[in-house]
Amino acid sequence: MRRRPPPSAHRHAWGEKVEGTRPVIPKICNLCEQQGLVKRASLYWAWVNSDGRRRAWKQQICPDCFRSELAELIVKAEDPVLICPACGIGTVDDFDAVYLTYCLPGMPKGQSEFPLCGPCAVVLRNKALKNAQALEDRGATVGGPQPQDITSKQAWADLGYLPSARGNGG
Ligand SMILES: [Zn+2]
Numbered sequence: 001m002r003r004r005p006p007p008s009a010h011r012h013a014w015g016e017k018v019e020g021t022r023p024v025i026p027k028i029c030n031l032c033e034q035q036g037l038v039k040r041a042s043l044y045w046a047w048v049n050s051d052g053r054r055r056a057w058k059q060q061i062c063p064d065c066f067r068s069e070l071a072e073l074i075v076k077a078e079d080p081v082l083i084c085p086a087c088g089i090g091t092v093d094d095f096d097a098v099y100l101t102y103c104l105p106g107m108p109k110g111q112s113e114f115p116l117c118g119p120c121a122v123v124l125r126n127k128a129l130k131n132a133q134a135l136e137d138r139g140a141t142v143g144g145p146q147p148q149d150i151t152s153k154q155a156w157a158d159l160g161y162l163p164s165a166r167g168n169g170g
């Protein structure tokens with residue numbers, strides 16, 4: 001059993017304390033293009049283009065965009081049944097995979113594979129390309145330590161990215 005955080009707890013999972021002694025350079029979110037002082041999440045996107053080549057891009061986005069655009073997708077993509085995590089239709093027969101490695105400040109790296117339907121893949125890829133930086137095609141998205149699982153609904157809820165998971169039957 002985990003203790004429930006008090007309702008007044010700060011919602012930013014990685015709300016950094018801003019030191020007064022150094023000038024703080026605002027970071028710009030690649031998605032909403034807002035400036036902010038909290039650290040960005042680093043996203044490493046990859047997918048295979050219709051020409052068969054794997055392409056990778058890097059993006060840095062703010063906590064709000066991560067919460068609104070990705071947290072739910074990541075959780076839904078954990079479903080063992082192949083469904084489009086964006087619209088929920090079955091994608092067993094045909095899906096457009098989009099791979100995401102995400103680094104949230106102060107947290108272990110995570111990785112997801114989205115079995116998207118065609119139209120949703122276009123939408124998500126367009127989002128992923130916004131202000132993104134193309135990475136060298138190396139086959140691997142990022143090096144370093146193995147990603148860890150922070151994919152359970154409750155884990156995301158604990159971090160404030162999703163409403164607290166309540167068992168809603170099933
Ligand atoms: Zn943003």
Ligand SMILES: [Zn+2]
Pocket residue numbers: 084085086087088089116117118119120121
């Ligand atoms: Zn879809």
